[in-house]
Amino acid sequence: MANLEPYGFPDTLEQLWLEPQGEDTFKVSCIPxxxxxxxxxxxxxxxxxxxQVTELLEKSEHRVFRILLLPAxxxxxxxxxxxxxxxAVTQSHLKSEWSGDRHIAIDLPPGRDIQIVxxxxxxxxxxGSIAWEWGDVEQFQPGDVN
Structure with missing residues (x-):
């Protein structure tokens, strides 16, 4: 889990898929x-x-591009x-995951562009149909570990 309180969502966690990499290290295997x-x-x-994730040990150079289809x-x-x-994601040979039908996270590996998207x-x-952001506009903050 990742604590979302440092980003303005108190008492909220995000479930992440992690792959063991060693005794106490893991690789993120989903798109946050x-x-x-x-x-x-x-x-x-x-x-x-x-x-809970407490520390970012090594960046992979991947980026996350997030899009929200607005309620309007x-x-x-x-x-x-x-x-x-x-x-557009398929044409660009990118990976993506949807959360519901209005929120998508797109993985951008190193050296790839998103011109079609x-x-x-x-x-x-x-x-005014969508809002978007990069997932790295803020640094990772673990927040309080419960």
């Missing part, structure tokens, strides 16, 4: 949706109980935009 400063393939350490979109508009984003996203953002 809400925690800042972590990305696919980063190496992390957990608390002594093995429950009708269900039909959201469905169309969802499909268009999926198509960005062209679509820029128009949607200019039109």
């Amino acid at each position: 949706f809400r925690v800042y400063g972590l990305a696919l393939s980063d190496r992390v350490r957990l608390d002594p109980a093995g429950q 979109l009708s269900d039909g508009e959201a469905t169309r935009l969802h499909g268009a984003i999926d198509d 960005w062209a679509l996203i820029k128009d949607a953002a200019d039109g």
Whole structure:
């Protein structure tokens, strides 16, 4: 789990998939949706109980690009935009994960660009249909370990 309290979400944790890398180190094996400063393939350490990420040991150079389809979109508009984003991600040979039908996290490996995705996203953002951000606009902060 990653504590989201340092980012303004008290009493909230994000579940992460982690792959053991050694006695007390793990590799992030999912695309984080809400925690800042972590990305696919980063190496992390957990608390002594093995429950929460307490330290970022090594960055993988992957980045996370997050998009939220705003509530003002009708269900039909959201469905169309969802499909268009999926198509752009597929054409770009990128990995992505959806949380529900309006929030997507896209993995950007080192050396890859998102021009196809960005062209679509820029128009949607200019039109007020989406909000977007990079997952590394803030550094990882473990917060209090419970």
